[in-house]
């Protein structure tokens with residue numbers, strides 16, 4: 001079994017010495033808090049992101065000597081970046097893999113480029129598929145290991161963000177749930193969990209254009225809330241983790257009310273069609 005009890009143990013280092021974790025997107029937001037929490041629990045970390053300076057600064061802060069996290073500078077939207085990560089994963093399969101790197105586009109789908117949409121799919125979907133495929137056989141043969149794939153509450157309905165983003169997160173949820181419950185993983189000692197955060201105060205919402213007056217305050221979570229809840233759910237062996245009661249309720253609503261009802265409450269931040277048609281025809 002995956003021994004994650006180290007994460008909430010009063011003496012975490014006693015139980016997690018020698019355990020390894022790889023975290024993608026570890027330089028800010030949720031990934032950074034995962035890194036801080038796992039470093040404190042005694043994990044040997046490998047941190048992955050595009051920014052080498054940020055990775056080095058975080059590694060230096062989180063540990064010294066042989067406790068200093070390894071870093072991998074990789075753009076997971078490129079073949080080269082994913083290959084570098086896969087090489088590291090297959091050379092030393094970690095006890096815990098957190099596929100956290102992901103983003104949304106600021107442009108609504110009709111006005112983005114196909115290349116940008118495909119790059120988003122490479123990071124949010126392709127990389128999750130390939131890293132999971134790379135580590136699962138070894139985890140299964142060891143009889144231990146865990147994979148956390150970060151999806152989103154948006155996975156339950158394309159009612160937020162007029163882009164490929166909610167579709168990519170629906171894939172992460174469906175893939176994680178079906179693989180976690182497959183005959184190959186049942187009783188294997190290997191866990192997979194999809195983490196579905198709601199709106200969380202990180203760099204992500206700003207980058208994805210999800211700010212403004214349409215965002216009620218009660219909808220915001222902190223990265224600390226999300227990561228604490230995720231690690232608790234991982235210990236409990238949950239397949240799906242939805243941090244906070246409000247988002248668990250909202251997810252039930254999204255799943256069970258007819259689409260015709262839920263889509264009326266959509267938070268669509270795309271530019272209204274009339275405005276874009278007017279802009280396109282002006283001049």
Ligand SMILES: NC(=O)c1ccc[n+]([C@@H]2O[C@H](COP(=O)([O-])OP(=O)(O)OC[C@H]3O[C@@H](n4cnc5c(N)ncnc54)[C@H](OP(=O)(O)O)[C@@H]3O)[C@@H](O)[C@H]2O)c1
Nearest residue numbers: 025027028029030049050051076102152199200202203204
């Ligand atoms: N915040 C929310 O409201 C929210 C809600 C639901 C789900 N999520 C999901 O939570 C996950 C983490 O997001 P966050 O909110 O923590 O965002 P964030 O603060 O923007 O952090 C994203 C991390 O991913 C890395 N990253 C982005 N693109 C990358 C690429 N192409 N290759 C490698 N690394 C890349 C970034 O580092 P570099 O820029 O240095 O590469 C950064 O470390 C994402 O999967 C996101 O979809 C977030």
